[in-house]
Amino acid sequence: MAKFEPIVTERLVLRPFEARDRVRLIKLANNWRVAKNLSTMPFPYTEAAADTWLSMQEGLWAGGKTVTLVIDSGGELIGGIGVGVRDHDEWEMGYWLGEPYWNRGYVSEAARVLRDYAFDALKLDKIVAGHYPDNHASGAILTKLGFRYTKETMRQSLALGAKVKCLDMALPRERWLALRSPMDENGKRLATREPVTLAVSAAQMVREERNSR
Template sequence: MNQATLSQLPDEPAPILPAVQPTLRSKRLRLRPFDISDARVVQLLAGDKEVAHNTRLIPHPYPDGLAEAWITSLPAIYEAGKGVSFAITLPAGDVIGSIGLMINSVDNHAEMGYWVGRPYWNHGYCTEAAQAVLKYAFDKLKLERVFANYLARNPASGRVLSKLGMTQEGCFRSHRFKHGQYEDLIVCGVLRKEFAAKKS
């Protein structure tokens, strides 16, 4: 790529996130910014072997201090317009998981990632939280596309994405190296117009 080509590249757009991270609400859940006081429960829930086993990036064992470091990093990521992470909480305030968007403002799309603690599986919480985040992504942030991925051996996560109206877009073969073996990664996505049609 020569200098002339570089000069023709578009400038990166300004962050599309509002100045203050909002709190989202659904029928049973409240999605709020993380606080450093959430670190202990994040380590407890995310550090569960079954939770870590079914995610791309969560390690097991979960090291001391990692939750604090992650939570501390979130405000800068938000302020730069690169992503937003929500603590998934019950009405009483209990943190049960996390959901967020990593935003590509140049292409106006985002990758959604999430996990829910094992005691809260099979209650529909993940689907409900993801619906709220997709609504925020399309209605407020005006993103064109949101995508997510899951390990091929974890069809339960695929069912969540299907309920959200996401379409399987491809398979990245041997894409993730986890626990000593290569894993296939299934990618699913939904466009703004598809989400709007599903709502209507």
């Protein structure tokens, strides 16, 4: 995997998964209250599941169509977030957070900077996302980020072992541009934009991989 410069926010670091994340990944992901809200996370979340996920990382990045990152607080994994090609060549954002870290605004903080990274650095035209109807917290986060409901779909849930109704949402580039923070008199955005700058080398890597395929 080419070197990825971590994306730094006020309280978090978004970085690639590493072997050292294995123990924390198993501990936090092996939680029904986390897994039931996700389509691709199995439950129970076993050591084998963690090993499979970690072993997939280099291949996912090498394909140039996925950016998967640890949500790191204080040097430890507290969750995961990413954006990658799903259906119909659409780039979809997804995330999860360990239960001990809920209700602290961590997902909003991480998702906001990844949203900006995807548009600013990856030059995407649109990001899609989705949440289950009873996951109101995720729906609120996406709405705050500018996503709007588009349609209902049925998605296979590994944890539930069945297809589940999902509320699909989308954020086109034009709406994101309208939501961007204003600049001050020096041309600097009032909201921190440094994380995207730190990640430009990674964005170039992803774009080059996409264009070479």
